[in-house]
Amino acid sequence: MTNSTLPLRRLGRTGLKVSALSLGTMQFGWTADEATSHAVLDAYAEAGGNFIDTADIYSNWAPGNPGGVSEEIIGRWLQERDRSDFVVATKVRGPMGGPLREGLSKRWILQAAEESLSRLNIDYIDLYQVHWPDLETPIEETLEALTDLVRSGLVRYIGASNFPAWRLTESLWKADKHSFARFDSLQPEYSIAAPVRASFERELAILCQTHGIGVIPYSPLSGGFLTGKYRKGQPLPDSERAGGIQRRFFSDQNFAVVEELVRVADAHGAKPAQVALAWLLAKPYMTAPIIGANSVEQLRDLLPAATLRLTPEDITALDEVSKWERARTDV
Template identity: 65%
Template sequence: MTTYRKLGRSGLHLFPLGLGSMQFGWSADEATSHGIMDAYHQAGGNFIDTADIYTTWTPGNPGGVSEEIIGRWMKNRGNRDDIVVATKVRGEMGGIGDGQGRKTIHQREGLSRRWIIKACEDSLKRLQTDHIDLYQVHWVDNQTPIEETLSALTDLVRRGYVRYIGCSNYSAWRLMQALWTSDRKNLESFVSVQPEYSLLSPTRANFERELMPVCAEYGVGVIPWSPLGGGLLTGKYRRGQPLPDSVRASGATERLTEQNDAVIGTLETVASRHGAKPAQVALAWMLAQPAMTAPIVGANSVTQLQELLGTVALKLTPEDLEEISKASDWERARTELET
């Protein structure tokens, strides 16, 4: 039986693996995306993460596509109450030009009160729901005081549009600043953070040095993005081997250093002892780390998703965890580099 995990100090309980949706409407069409969500929900999954800017990087796309796909799926399936929906605000939506190829100031981005409230209303429409379970700021906005951002988010909670608030891509000091401001001003507080975190170097160090202790001390839930390093930790990318046909292949190979390749080799060794896959081992290791709630994974097919869902049943031994941790030990790697 799957044990659902409490998200920080909130009242939300999440499936151990969140389902990311950045690929919806990009590398997975709508029918495929619905099939992926069906398989995830049937397996007991209840946590779907998206963002308003998915997928603005594709030609002619103003954003909101992923939210729309999820909204139609929930409406068609009638399962809104089963799903913890998380989305984000901050990025630019629907750029406006001056007719000469230059962008004009249009205030359709950022973390101002004006844009947060408008963006939330737009996300609610696309998701075809009356509330968002977890509304996250996608990254820092240096142009807006944190007090204004948290005040606007608090108003959304009090209106019933949002249940809980969280942040993504925040450093430790930025998170502490937000927590302190919420406490001092009696505003809603971030219950979660969504950092980039995986066994790869330097990603692991970037999270564990400062942000992990803050989350553990203050009860902030952790829902990492890219826990498989953009697919690197699946084992399908290896040094000296041909690249697979993938939209992320070129980016993955840039991170395929000697150290990271050794980490992948360790994952394969541990996986062979359990009859598992390297990706499952990498995710199982992450689920054993402090303050961890639910790594967010993506899939372009039901087959890919089902393989990742096998993580939930995988039980690594203390020796397995130690072996993996040692292989990706960033403190040791730094010492070796300095000497």
């Protein structure tokens, strides 16, 4: 690997060092073909990136894609690399064909991990995450299965994704009570945009900070809304995602957020997306926002965020324009 330009951060309270920006791979085999995906991986590695995030279901919503394709693309790329240079994260929970091939039962977790290892062409998974809760399965059963994987050496660390605060708290309590492996990371949706900022910060932020859980948020740019290409009173960009972004994020407050991102970016000679990521990286509980790219150019536009240092005045201004109403019990 080349000299790193992406700084490293600890994953929560662990000793694991990961790049400050994680590479998300949901688009691999969907909106990015294998050659493009490998080019993006090459560019990420050349910048010193080591933290690759995927999932078994990526991207089974695409026509003709049964799931597992992203893992397979990464696995073929890793064959030409030193696997020990990379932190590989994947997930289990979603449907992989039939009622017994989904959920968080012990039976499926153990089977799904073996299948992910095969597709990724690796001997162990650095970070194995449950993709979202399975309320039909006791959390003890899920944690027992994940603990078995850790003790067998097939998994190094475990994490949760899309967990509400009550379920994450329950999992920490049960892990402590039964001496199970505990979740060392949380992958939530989190950005400066409303309503997702409040959804995470209301309870989960203090929970993660207090218990040393590394935060690796997905959609840190709110589907592209925070890049600056969506502005109040201007036509929608030509994008398949534009309609959904309009329904979810178009509000007076969010347009004001974008204007402030643009102002701060101009002051630093940066881009609004870089500022949105730098704002996240300034949070004390933050490990690494997950960025995706359909091209090398898109990736390289985002990487400078890892070394962009916002001033206290920048952060205060961004906090103020994106603030959410707190109850008397909020901290």
